[in-house]
Amino acid sequence: MEQTQTLESASTMEPQAADVERLVRDMARAGRSAQRVLARMSTAEKAAALMAAAAALRADAPRILSANAQDIAAGEARGLSGAMLDRLRLDAKRLEGIAAAIENVARLPDPVGQEIDRSEALAGMVLVRRRIPIGLIGIIYESRPNVTADAAALCVMSGNAALLRGGSEAVHSNRAIAAAMASGLASAGVPAEAVQLIPTQDREAVGAMLRAAGLVDMIVPRGGKSLVERVQNDARVPVLAHLDGICHTYIHAAADPAMARALALNAKMRRTGICGAMETLLLDAAFPGSQDVVGALIDAGCELRGDARAQALDPRITPATPEDWNTEYLDAILSVAVVDGVEAAMEHIARHSSGHTEAIVTQDQAVADRFLAEVDSAIVMHNASTQFADGGEFGLGAEIGIATGRLHARGPVALEGLTTYKWQVLGNGQTRA
Amino acid sequence: MEQTQTLESASTMEPQAADVERLVRDMARAGRSAQRVLARMSTAEKAAALMAAAAALRADAPRILSANAQDIAAGEARGLSGAMLDRLRLDAKRLEGIAAAIENVARLPDPVGQEIDRSEALAGMVLVRRRIPIGLIGIIYESRPNVTADAAALCVMSGNAALLRGGSEAVHSNRAIAAAMASGLASAGVPAEAVQLIPTQDREAVGAMLRAAGLVDMIVPRGGKSLVERVQNDARVPVLAHLDGICHTYIHAAADPAMARALALNAKMRRTGICGAMETLLLDAAFPGSQDVVGALIDAGCELRGDARAQALDPRITPATPEDWNTEYLDAILSVAVVDGVEAAMEHIARHSSGHTEAIVTQDQAVADRFLAEVDSAIVMHNASTQFADGGEFGLGAEIGIATGRLHARGPVALEGLTTYKWQVLGNGQTRA
Missing domain, CATH: 3.40.309.10 (Aldehyde Dehydrogenase; Chain A, domain 2)
Incomplete structure (x- = not known):
C-alpha cells in the first residue's frame, strides 16, 4: 500500500481490512439485488431514468462544481501535474458534456432482449439465443470524473448494476456526480443500489472487488498501465481491459x-x-x-x-x-x-x-x-x-473501453459488450431418449 | 502436491519446477507458431486434415488399445473404482466412436471468417466484424481419453492450436491418441505443434499452463469440481468452465x-x-x-x-x-x-x-x-x-463443454465459442478531424 488513506466518511477512524472487505461485499450484494430489478425494466424505462439522471446532474451543477473545486485545490496542494489537473477539472461546459453524453446513451439501441439467433434442437425444440445483462460490473478508474457518469450510464442502459471505484484525486467530484445520478435514477424507479460508488479510498477496496468472484461479474479497469496490470494480476473476476496501444x-x-x-x-x-x-x-x-x-x-x-x-x-x-x-x-x-x-x-x-x-x-x-x-x-x-479506433467513431455511441484481450468482446466495447446471452429452449414435452 | 510423478520420458529423472515451466512455455510458443499456419488454412484443408487424423486413429488402433491396456492394468493395480476404470477403458467400438466423432467435427460449418455484422463508421469507412480463431487453447482434463481427440478436433476445426494436459490415469492412452492424430494432421499439412500433449505428468505443468498469460489464450478445464476450482482460483489466463449443474x-x-x-x-x-x-x-x-x-x-x-x-x-x-x-x-x-x-x-x-x-x-x-x-x-x-442440455442435442455437432460463467460463451460451447472476432475497417484515405 503506497499511501494510506482514511475512510472518508463521518468517521475519521482508519477502517480495518476486514471492514473494507465486508463493505465491498455488502455493496456488491445490494448491487446484485438492484440489478434484478433493472434487468426487468423496459428500454423506455431505462432511457427515461437516464434522462432523469442527466437532468439531476444539470440541477446539481453548483454542488458538483464546488466539489470539483475541492479536488482541484487538494490536487494543487499535492503538486499534481498540469495534465493531471486538466483531466480532473470540471467546468460548466464539461459538465454539460457529461449530461449530454448520458442522454446520448439513453438514445442508443437497447441490446437486452435481442434475439441473436434461432435454431432447432435435434428433438424438435426451438432454441433461441437472447441477449441479457451481464449482472454487476465493477469499474476501477483513475482521475477523470466523467467516467463515473459514462460508465454508470452504459451499465444502466444495458441492464447492469455498476460498482464504481474512482481515484482519490477525484473523490469529491465522483461523489457529487454519483449522488446526483443516483437521485435522478431513483426518481424514475431505478433502485438506488443500481449505481454505487465505493465510499472509502482505502486501496484494500480494490483488492476486495478483485476477489469478489461470484458477486462481481466483470471488472473494467480504466486507467494507466500500472492500474490495469494490477487488476489483471490480482483479479479472480473476469476482466475486460486493454493494456497498451502499440x-x-x-x-x-x-x-x-x-x-x-x-x-x-x-x-x-x-x-x-x-x-x-x-x-x-x-x-x-x-x-x-x-x-x-x-x-x-x-x-x-x-x-x-x-x-x-x-x-x-x-x-x-x-x-x-x-x-x-x-x-x-x-x-x-x-x-x-x-x-x-x-x-x-x-x-x-x-x-x-x-x-x-x-x-x-x-x-x-x-x-x-x-x-x-x-x-x-x-x-x-x-x-x-x-x-x-474509438467507439464513438465506430457508431457505437459511446464506449466503456477498448478491449485488447481475445475473449468476450474485442475493440471498442459499448452496450453489446456489456451483455451476455442465454439459451431459451421452447419445447412441448420432449424427453431425451 | 498430493503425489509426485516422474517425467515419463526417456529420462527417469525428476524434473525441476523451472524445467517444467520452461517446457510448458516452449510448447506454448511452438503452439502459437503452428496456430498462425492453421489460421490461414481453408475450411476444406482443415476438414481434410481431420479426416486424415481419424484415419490415422483407426490405423493405429492396435497400438492405442495396447496403450490403453497398460493404463487399465495400472489403474487396477492402483485400485481405481469400477466407474473410473469404465471411463478410462477403450475398446474397438469406443475407438471407432472417437474416430467418427472427429469426422463429425470435420463436417461442421466453419465459423472462421464468418462476417458477424457490417456497419458504417461516422467518417464513412465500412466496418466488418469477422470471426477469427482465439489462438492457443489449453485443455486440462481427467481420465477420459476421448477428450484428447474431441478437444483437439474442435480446436483444429476452429483454427486454434491445442495444448493438452490429460490425467495421469490415461497417460499411455492419451499419448497414443495424440501421436496418431498429430501424424494424421501432419500428413495433411497441419504443423505437428498444432496439437501437443504435455509429456510430463508433473502437477507443476498445470500451474505453468495457468500462469502462461500471453502465451495460452484460454483454458478449458474438463473434469471434477476440485480440478475446475483449482483452475479458476489459480489461472492468470481466461477460463471457460462450468462448476456445478444444480x-x-x-x-x-x-x-x-x-x-x-x-x-x-x-x-x-x-x-x-x-x-x-x-x-x-x-x-x-x-x-x-x-x-x-x-x-x-x-x-x-x-x-x-x-x-x-x-x-x-x-x-x-x-x-x-x-x-x-x-x-x-x-x-x-x-x-x-x-x-x-x-x-x-x-x-x-x-x-x-x-x-x-x-x-x-x-x-x-x-x-x-x-x-x-x-x-x-x-x-x-x-x-x-x-x-x-448438450451441444450435440442443440445441433452444435459437438461441445468442448458447457459454460456457466457469464462472459464470452454460455451453455454448450462448440466451434463458435472457440472463436473471437476482429474489426476490419475499410477506408479510402479517411483522416480523423
Whole structure:
C-alpha cells in the first residue's frame, strides 16, 4: 500500500481490512439485488431514468462544481501535474458534456432482449439465443470524473448494476456526480443500489472487488498501465481491459503517396496521447514516398527513431533501441522501420503489436485483403487513420473501453459488450431418449 | 502436491519446477507458431486434415488399445473404482466412436471468417466484424481419453492450436491418441505443434499452463469440481468452465400432469451422472399431480429429500437439510420443495442454482414467458427435459463443454465459442478531424 488513506466518511477512524472487505461485499450484494430489478425494466424505462439522471446532474451543477473545486485545490496542494489537473477539472461546459453524453446513451439501441439467433434442437425444440445483462460490473478508474457518469450510464442502459471505484484525486467530484445520478435514477424507479460508488479510498477496496468472484461479474479497469496490470494480476473476476496501444501503420509499395503522408500525419499527430495513436511506422522499401512521409512528420514536430534503413531516409532520424519497438510513447515520438513487403511488415507486427489497432495503406486490394485477414489485432484498417479506433467513431455511441484481450468482446466495447446471452429452449414435452 | 510423478520420458529423472515451466512455455510458443499456419488454412484443408487424423486413429488402433491396456492394468493395480476404470477403458467400438466423432467435427460449418455484422463508421469507412480463431487453447482434463481427440478436433476445426494436459490415469492412452492424430494432421499439412500433449505428468505443468498469460489464450478445464476450482482460483489466463449443474425443474399449477411426470422422470433418471440431470424438483402447491410425480420418481428408484410440504406428499420422502438445496448429487437422489407460484420458484432458483439449466413445465404461456425471461441461467427450458442440455442435442455437432460463467460463451460451447472476432475497417484515405 503506497499511501494510506482514511475512510472518508463521518468517521475519521482508519477502517480495518476486514471492514473494507465486508463493505465491498455488502455493496456488491445490494448491487446484485438492484440489478434484478433493472434487468426487468423496459428500454423506455431505462432511457427515461437516464434522462432523469442527466437532468439531476444539470440541477446539481453548483454542488458538483464546488466539489470539483475541492479536488482541484487538494490536487494543487499535492503538486499534481498540469495534465493531471486538466483531466480532473470540471467546468460548466464539461459538465454539460457529461449530461449530454448520458442522454446520448439513453438514445442508443437497447441490446437486452435481442434475439441473436434461432435454431432447432435435434428433438424438435426451438432454441433461441437472447441477449441479457451481464449482472454487476465493477469499474476501477483513475482521475477523470466523467467516467463515473459514462460508465454508470452504459451499465444502466444495458441492464447492469455498476460498482464504481474512482481515484482519490477525484473523490469529491465522483461523489457529487454519483449522488446526483443516483437521485435522478431513483426518481424514475431505478433502485438506488443500481449505481454505487465505493465510499472509502482505502486501496484494500480494490483488492476486495478483485476477489469478489461470484458477486462481481466483470471488472473494467480504466486507467494507466500500472492500474490495469494490477487488476489483471490480482483479479479472480473476469476482466475486460486493454493494456497498451502499440499501433502500427504499414505503408505498402503500392500506397498512394499523398494519402500515405496524410494518414501517417493524422495517425501520429492528431492527438498523440490516445491509445489509437500510431506508435510505429513501417515503410515498405519499395514505397517511393518514404522521404516525403518522414520529412512531413519531423516538420510537424515529431521525433523519429529509426532502424538503419529508416535513418538513411533523413539525417534527423535518431537510432531506435530494441525497446522502441515495444513502446507506447503517447507523445510526439515515433519509431520507424523499413521492411521488405507485407510479409515482413506482418512479422514485425506479430512480434511487437499489443493487439490494439494496425493499418495498411495501399491501393493493391489483394495485399490489403491479406493484411486484413492475417493481422491478428482487435482492429485492422485499410487506408484509414488508426486514430479512428474509438467507439464513438465506430457508431457505437459511446464506449466503456477498448478491449485488447481475445475473449468476450474485442475493440471498442459499448452496450453489446456489456451483455451476455442465454439459451431459451421452447419445447412441448420432449424427453431425451 | 498430493503425489509426485516422474517425467515419463526417456529420462527417469525428476524434473525441476523451472524445467517444467520452461517446457510448458516452449510448447506454448511452438503452439502459437503452428496456430498462425492453421489460421490461414481453408475450411476444406482443415476438414481434410481431420479426416486424415481419424484415419490415422483407426490405423493405429492396435497400438492405442495396447496403450490403453497398460493404463487399465495400472489403474487396477492402483485400485481405481469400477466407474473410473469404465471411463478410462477403450475398446474397438469406443475407438471407432472417437474416430467418427472427429469426422463429425470435420463436417461442421466453419465459423472462421464468418462476417458477424457490417456497419458504417461516422467518417464513412465500412466496418466488418469477422470471426477469427482465439489462438492457443489449453485443455486440462481427467481420465477420459476421448477428450484428447474431441478437444483437439474442435480446436483444429476452429483454427486454434491445442495444448493438452490429460490425467495421469490415461497417460499411455492419451499419448497414443495424440501421436496418431498429430501424424494424421501432419500428413495433411497441419504443423505437428498444432496439437501437443504435455509429456510430463508433473502437477507443476498445470500451474505453468495457468500462469502462461500471453502465451495460452484460454483454458478449458474438463473434469471434477476440485480440478475446475483449482483452475479458476489459480489461472492468470481466461477460463471457460462450468462448476456445478444444480438444475431445477419447476412444475407450475397449469402443467399437464402426464407431461410433468414424464419430464420429471426423464430429467432425473435417464442418466443421473450428467451435468444436465435435474437435482431439485420444485412443485407448485397448486399443481394437482404432485403425488403422482413424486410417487413415480420413488418407484423408479430415486431417493427423495423434501421440505415439510413435500414430505407430506409421500411418507417415503426424507427430510432435506439446508445443504441439499445446494448439492449436485449426480446420483439417483433428488431434493424436492413445494413452492407457491412462479415468483417463489424463481426466488428458490436465484438462491440455489449454479446457472446451468432450469426448466418450467406449464401450459400457461404467459407464466412460461416470464420464467424464460427472468431466470438467469445459461439454459432455460419450457416443457422439455433438462437432460437436453448438450451441444450435440442443440445441433452444435459437438461441445468442448458447457459454460456457466457469464462472459464470452454460455451453455454448450462448440466451434463458435472457440472463436473471437476482429474489426476490419475499410477506408479510402479517411483522416480523423
